[in-house]
Amino acid sequence: MAAAWTVRDGNGRLLADFVGASALDVGRRIVPTPYDAFRLHVSSSYREMFDRAVARVLESNGWQIVRVKASARPTLTQAAA
Numbered sequence: 001m002a003a004a005w006t007v008r009d010g011n012g013r014l015l016a017d018f019v020g021a022s023a024l025d026v027g028r029r030i031v032p033t034p035y036d037a038f039r040l041h042v043s044s045s046y047r048e049m050f051d052r053a054v055a056r057v058l059e060s061n062g063w064q065i066v067r068v069k070a071s072a073r074p075t076l077t078q079a080a081a
Contacts, residue, residue, distance in 0.1 A: 003067050010062035023065050027054040030063075 005026045007018040020026040028035055031053045039046045058064065 003069060005065060005067050007058075007063045008066045014066075014068065015063075023067075026065050027051075030054065030057050032057075 007015040
């Protein structure tokens, strides 16, 4: 069973702009600063800094990163509803 990850807003809507193959991919999409994917896997201090940046964005917007079934990926019409 394939799965995808995305962001759920405070109203329970899935945000199609942030769909990714992993929670890490989604996090890289929502932070304002680019983070190197390789360094996120090999450097614990770099990953901690990234995790703090993701947590700040999620908290300030009232969002959550959630796993969804691949067939349930949000479409633009669902996100606009």
